Amino acid sequence: MSARPTTRVPHLRELGEFLRAHRGTLDPTEFGIVSSTSFRRVSGLRREEVAELAGISSDYYTRIEQGRLAPSGSVLESLIRVLRLDDDQADYVVSLLESAALASTVPTVVASRTRRARLRVRPQLQRLLNQLAESPAMVLGPRMEILAWNPLMERVYINFSELPKKELNFVRLVFTEPRMRELFADWPAVARSCVAILRREATANPDDAALAELVGELTIADRQFGRWWAARNVARQDFGTKILLHPEVGELVLDWDIFRYASAPEQQLVINSAEKGSPTEKRLGQLLQQMHREESAPPSTAPHLTH
Numbered sequence: 609m610s611a612r613p614t615t616r617v618p619h620l621r622e623l624g625e626f627l628r629a630h631r632g633t634l635d636p637t638e639f640g641i642v643s644s645t646s647f648r649r650v651s652g653l654r655r656e657e658v659a660e661l662a663g664i665s666s667d668y669y670t671r672i673e674q675g676r677l678a679p680s681g682s683v684l685e686s687l688i689r690v691l692r693l694d695d696d697q698a699d700y701v702v703s704l705l706e707s708a709a710l711a712s713t714v715p716t717v718v719a720s721r722t723r724r725a726r727l728r729v730r731p732q733l734q735r736l737l738n739q740l741a742e743s744p745a746m747v748l749g750p751r752m753e754i755l756a757w758n759p760l761m762e763r764v765y766i767n768f769s770e771l772p773k774k775e776l777n778f779v780r781l782v783f784t785e786p787r788m789r790e791l792f793a794d795w796p797a798v799a800r801s802c803v804a805i806l807r808r809e810a811t812a813n814p815d816d817a818a819l820a821e822l823v824g825e826l827t828i829a830d831r832q833f834g835r836w837w838a839a840r841n842v843a844r845q846d847f848g849t850k851i852l853l854h855p856e857v858g859e860l861v862l863d864w865d866i867f868r869y870a871s872a873p874e875q876q877l878v879i880n881s882a883e884k885g886s887p888t889e890k891r892l893g894q895l896l897q898q899m900h901r902e903e904s905a906p907p908s909t910a911p912h913l914t915h
Contacts (some may be wrong), residue, residue: 618814621675
């Protein structure tokens, strides 16, 4: 068996904590494991049970969970199978090992400088956003910072331009802005998804001080965020559908797709669209008409009082 001992780098520590958290969610009886007593000291599978099912020694698996050992490819595949990880979770653990392999060769300070540069939206991308006049669209950064948006995106959600720069983060707004919480028909599903996406980014960049600060703030601000963060669920979502309860036009059923910008892969262009001929398409049209009327209306002036 090929083992790759290593120091406790953050990515391997996260891998171990993720595997430990996940095995705690599994039901031993589904694996044919019946305890001789009704009491088990730990929930889920024990370490030695995972090791036996994966065909490795208990010591080998223990060192993986402790972040002291990077598993071989064949062992990793066995653990993915035994722990019944879904595609997102499997991709996540693979990315952790890839990041661990790169961690010793990519200086943190250089990476941080590059990330800051990539948060600047190029004028061409902003122009594209504005040309997508009939589709609410925005650009998100790696921590889900809201970097740019078009006018319809603001009308569908909230007025981003009125917010302080620090608050322009989609996850922060989902958890701390009452208008955003009321906007989503299924707020818990949206919020859990945001946490899972943010968790994946946190592991890819464990030394990101700004991200750690954001997580700390949200953990204090919202108890549910803290619980979902501790669950260590991860996701990478590129498309989906969400239902909004808009205060002006009512229900909006929007399909959303994510496109990554080749020259700045950490930036994501998020485009929302409505099915042709649907009530949502008509309601988006109503919002556009209202926006055009407001833009073309002459500025109001206060009446001149004479004495």
